[in-house]
Amino acid sequence: MSEYAIEMRGITKTFPGVVANDNVTLQVRPCEIHALLGENGAGKSTLMSILFGSYSADNGQIFLDGKEVSIKNPSVATSLGIGMVHQHFKLVQNYTVTENIVLGMEPTKRKLLDLKSARAKVARLSEQYGLSVDPDALVEDITVGQQQRVEILKTLFRNANTIIFDEPTAVLTPQEVDELIEILRKLRSEGKTILLITHKLREIKEVADRCTVLRRGRYIGTVDVADVTEQELAEMMVGRAVKFEIDKPEQEAGAVVLSLRNLEVADSAGIVKVRDLSLDVHEGEIVGIAGVDGNGQSELLEAITGLLPLSKGSIILDGKEIDRCTIRERIEAGLGYVPEDRQKFGLVADFTIAENSALKNYYHPVYKKKFGLLDFNAMEREANSLIEQFDIRSAEGAATMAGSLSGGNQQKVIVAREISLSPKVLVVAQPTRGLDVGAIEYIRRRIIDERDKGGAILLVSFELDEIMNLCDRIATISKGQIVAVNRQDEVDEYQIGLMMAGSQAEVAL
Amino acid sequence: MKAERKRLSESDGATSVLVVLMGFLVGTILVALVGKNPLNMYKALFQALSGYNIDNGRMNVRYIAETLNYSVPFILCGLSMGFANRVGLFNIGGEGQYIMGLTLAQTVALLGPQIPVLHWVLAILAAIIIGALWGGVVGILKAKYEVSEVVSTIMLNYVALYLSRIICLQLPGATTYKTANFPKTALIENTFFQAITHNSLLNNGIFMMIVAVIIYWFIMEKTSLGYGMRATGFNKDAARASGIPVVRSISISMAISGAFAGLAGGIVALGSFKYGRVLAGMDNYGFDGIAVALVGNCTALGTTLAGLLFGLLKNAQALMQGKQIPKEITFIIQGLIVIFIALRSALKLYQEYLDKRQLQKEVGVK
Ligand SMILES: Nc1ncnc2c1ncn2[C@@H]1O[C@H](COP(=O)(O)OP(=O)(O)OP(=O)(O)O)[C@@H](O)[C@H]1O
Ligand SMILES: [Mg+2]
Numbered sequence: 001m002s003e004y005a006i007e008m009r010g011i012t013k014t015f016p017g018v019v020a021n022d023n024v025t026l027q028v029r030p031c032e033i034h035a036l037l038g039e040n041g042a043g044k045s046t047l048m049s050i051l052f053g054s055y056s057a058d059n060g061q062i063f064l065d066g067k068e069v070s071i072k073n074p075s076v077a078t079s080l081g082i083g084m085v086h087q088h089f090k091l092v093q094n095y096t097v098t099e100n101i102v103l104g105m106e107p108t109k110r111k112l113l114d115l116k117s118a119r120a121k122v123a124r125l126s127e128q129y130g131l132s133v134d135p136d137a138l139v140e141d142i143t144v145g146q147q148q149r150v151e152i153l154k155t156l157f158r159n160a161n162t163i164i165f166d167e168p169t170a171v172l173t174p175q176e177v178d179e180l181i182e183i184l185r186k187l188r189s190e191g192k193t194i195l196l197i198t199h200k201l202r203e204i205k206e207v208a209d210r211c212t213v214l215r216r217g218r219y220i221g222t223v224d225v226a227d228v229t230e231q232e233l234a235e236m237m238v239g240r241a242v243k244f245e246i247d248k249p250e251q252e253a254g255a256v257v258l259s260l261r262n263l264e265v266a267d268s269a270g271i272v273k274v275r276d277l278s279l280d281v282h283e284g285e286i287v288g289i290a291g292v293d294g295n296g297q298s299e300l301l302e303a304i305t306g307l308l309p310l311s312k313g314s315i316i317l318d319g320k321e322i323d324r325c326t327i328r329e330r331i332e333a334g335l336g337y338v339p340e341d342r343q344k345f346g347l348v349a350d351f352t353i354a355e356n357s358a359l360k361n362y363y364h365p366v367y368k369k370k371f372g373l374l375d376f377n378a379m380e381r382e383a384n385s386l387i388e389q390f391d392i393r394s395a396e397g398a399a400t401m402a403g404s405l406s407g408g409n410q411q412k413v414i415v416a417r418e419i420s421l422s423p424k425v426l427v428v429a430q431p432t433r434g435l436d437v438g439a440i441e442y443i444r445r446r447i448i449d450e451r452d453k454g455g456a457i458l459l460v461s462f463e464l465d466e467i468m469n470l471c472d473r474i475a476t477i478s479k480g481q482i483v484a485v486n487r488q489d490e491v492d493e494y495q496i497g498l499m500m501a502g503s504q505a506e507v508a509l
Numbered sequence: 510m511k512a513e514r515k516r517l518s519e520s521d522g523a524t525s526v527l528v529v530l531m532g533f534l535v536g537t538i539l540v541a542l543v544g545k546n547p548l549n550m551y552k553a554l555f556q557a558l559s560g561y562n563i564d565n566g567r568m569n570v571r572y573i574a575e576t577l578n579y580s581v582p583f584i585l586c587g588l589s590m591g592f593a594n595r596v597g598l599f600n601i602g603g604e605g606q607y608i609m610g611l612t613l614a615q616t617v618a619l620l621g622p623q624i625p626v627l628h629w630v631l632a633i634l635a636a637i638i639i640g641a642l643w644g645g646v647v648g649i650l651k652a653k654y655e656v657s658e659v660v661s662t663i664m665l666n667y668v669a670l671y672l673s674r675i676i677c678l679q680l681p682g683a684t685t686y687k688t689a690n691f692p693k694t695a696l697i698e699n700t701f702f703q704a705i706t707h708n709s710l711l712n713n714g715i716f717m718m719i720v721a722v723i724i725y726w727f728i729m730e731k732t733s734l735g736y737g738m739r740a741t742g743f744n745k746d747a748a749r750a751s752g753i754p755v756v757r758s759i760s761i762s763m764a765i766s767g768a769f770a771g772l773a774g775g776i777v778a779l780g781s782f783k784y785g786r787v788l789a790g791m792d793n794y795g796f797d798g799i800a801v802a803l804v805g806n807c808t809a810l811g812t813t814l815a816g817l818l819f820g821l822l823k824n825a826q827a828l829m830q831g832k833q834i835p836k837e838i839t840f841i842i843q844g845l846i847v848i849f850i851a852l853r854s855a856l857k858l859y860q861e862y863l864d865k866r867q868l869q870k871e872v873g874v875k
Contacts, residue, residue: 305750307749307750326752326754327749327750327751327752328752328753328754329752330752331751331752332752337750339750344744344746344747345746345747345750346747346750347744347747348740348743348744348747348748349743349744350743350744351739351740351743355736355740358736359740359747359748359751359753360751360752362733362736362737363733363737367733368733372732372733372734373731373732374731374732374733374735374736
């Protein structure tokens with residue numbers, strides 16, 4: 001038996017214009033939780049895609065238990081006992097859990113689909129690993145956290161010994177993160193080897209045994225997690241000292257710029273998600289909305305930006321009632337939006353960075369030439385300046401397809417575009433989800449800069465430390481209603497946590 | 510996943526060429542299987558392409574001109590399909606828009622003012638406008654009321670056919686299958702072309718087609734209208750959230766799409782016939798346009814090339830029959846090309862399956 005369950009040696013992979021992996025080494029011991037850390041675009045997903053057979057490396061070797069293998073595609077990886085839980089789940093919404101799990105490998109009993117024994121196996125696995133997933137539930141009825149467990153079950157069902165998790169916690173609520181960490185520990189104790197990509201240093205400290213760090217495609221080193229601090233890990237990955245807490249000068253808030261009055265919003269299925277909600281945001285302040293995912297935050301923001309209609313109430317932006325305005329009119333009135341789902345609402349993946357940077361104002365005179373012609377050169381110039389200001393890393397500069405950017409850089413493109421439009425009010429949802437600490441620092445810095453320049457910012461985040469770090473005032477939301485609005489220095493995370501759970505009465509302020 | 514898609518689309522041009530070659534290869538085999546000499550098929554195709562008859566060494570440019578003339582409606586209907594497709598719509602209504610264009614062009618040709626130039630210009634404009642309306646209605650239904658464009662276009666195709674019959678039967682000199690002859694001022698014939706191509710049917714429509722191709726390219730790639738449309742086609746949600754008027758994009762794109770098909774109808778009516786036709790069935794250019802656009806990847810250049818190929822095949826039909834090759838082989842080749850395009854992704858899945866089998870043998874997994 002070799003020392004390493006998985007060994008990747010000298011892996012090199014180039015994409016047009018970038019070396020995503022440059023002679024990378026990865027050595028994973030059996031039954032350990034091995035974290036993979038690196039900035040956005042460092043090449044973590046690429047390395048894992050090579051291990052899982054989605055990409056083929058230009059160079060390098062892969063050994064499983066000391067035997068060299070060639071993993072040409074994901075089915076090969078599966079038959080070698082490697083499973084992957086992708087960040088974006090690949091589940092069929094109106095199938096049951098069991099059906100989803102057997103999908104693509106229906107077990108046969110004299111050629112007939114044997115769902116019954118599959119169901120039994122799913123139930124047994126779920127029990128064994130403490131996943132508590134109902135094999136008969138429809139996927140559309142279960143939470144994101146449970147859907148992720150279905151993905152885990154999928155790999156277990158296919159007898160995976162090694163499971164790769166690509167940023168599993170990015171989509172989870174804090175409670176679900178804790179549960180996932182328990183599950184990871186359970187998997188390890190049952191003899192599975194785990195590869196974990198995450199940007200959260202806390203999670204690495206909490207659950208991983210060892211950690212390999214990549215920087216700009218290169219292998220930096222592998223450390224025993226117990227021997228290093230979070231600060232040291234961050235420096236290893238970024239190559240410089242990183243600030244976790246951003247200085248925020250005290251500042252008097254100005255006049256009210258965004259006023260939400262008695263809003264009621266129903267989601268697309270007609271269920272009322274926001275009830276009688278009122279809130280003001282002033283010039284030069286950041287107001288955070290703290291709450292557990294699903295308490296009406298998305299619907300509230302979509303109503304403000306015009307993606308969802310308002311059933312009741314009014315929205316006043318800088319003295320002007322905008323709740324009957326089209327989305328474009330709202331943007332023109334000075335509303336900026338960094339959406340929670342950046343792939344769906346924020347970017348056109350098949351457009352270049354240049355084209356994406358002009359998505360909201362391509363019809364403005366700056367981009368106009370004669371005869372309704374678009375000035376693509378002007379777009380490119382604008383994009384280049386954003387790329388420089390925001391340190392957006394891409395293969396081919398302004399001509400890079402947005403879809404080929406790493407998540408962090410996609411987010412930078414969106415934030416750069418929104419800020420460059422100098423909005424009066426910037427609505428931001430989960431701005432640092434899935435981002436590395438360097439990028440998080442950067443994006444938070446830019447948001448605070450906007451505030452310092454007098455912008456009004458409404459921020460939704462499920463992460464309390466982000467809310468505590470950035471906001472001047474915190475509005476806690478529960479079941480579509482604001483439970484309380486507090487100044488940041490009046491409350492602590494614990495009190496907010498209690499209010500989020502809806503137990504307003506227990507918090508004596 | 511995204512990256513995968515990108516890589517596929519990058520090789521789209523190459524794939525189309527490959528797919529066309531495969532279509533011809535299988536077509537060749539089929540000809541051989543029914544006991545004919547495939548060489549004759551290629552001789553016919555060569556003659557339709559170059560005008561040169563290999564068997565007797567004679568040259569006749571008329572064949573080239575006819576190939577070009579046949580391509581015109583294919584290309585225009587391809588543009589029609591392609592334009593809607595780039596905005597994320599599936600316009601099966603090209604046929605109906607084509608029929609309406611043809612009908613209005615015939616009507617204006619027979620009833621309009623017989624003033625040189627103005628007459629045919631009016632007839633062509635009428636064709637373009639009715640095509641745009643016929644498509645635009647679908648766009649508005651889709652954008653405002655979420656009526657599937659697939660369903661509404663299919664229905665409108667039939668409405669167009671029967672409406673066309675009703676209108677054309679009222680036109681001067683109408684019998685069950687044709688109307689009176691068009692006045693000379695309504696025709697778009699080109700006497701110069703006729704002189705140099707031994708009286709082929711090639712007419713001024715080819716210039717209109719070229720202008721249409723340029724307009725297509727220009728709107729899509731160069732204007733802010735096209736930019737908004739492409740954004741809508743790639744990602745409707747992001748387009749909407751960015752304030753792009755999605756409803757307007759969809760309606761306008763269907764109207765422009767219809768205008769291309771309407772123009773095709775006008776050109777066929779005034780260029781290839783001297784009288785109005787009372788249609789008994791569909792001409793199918795609108796449907797073939799779907800295939801043309803798919804083969805041409807919905808780009809201006811690709812669609813033009815694919816349309817030329819379809820025109821070539823159509824013109825080669827008569828020549829093939831003269832050489833004892835069943836003309837249906839051209840339909841089979843067209844059909845194969847479309848099927849292969851659709852099979853692209855299936856082929857990839859099959860490759861994965863083979864890899865897996867191979868590995869299971871190597872590792873000895875049960
Ligand atoms: N399919 C692709 N085509 C072109 N470039 C790509 C492709 N996939 C990744 N890249 C580039 O390779 C580099 C590494 O990307 P990768 O997705 O592996 O980073 P990552 O470490 O997973 O980042 P993140 O933390 O943001 O997910 C980036 O510069 C990215 O733009
Ligand atoms: Mg990644």
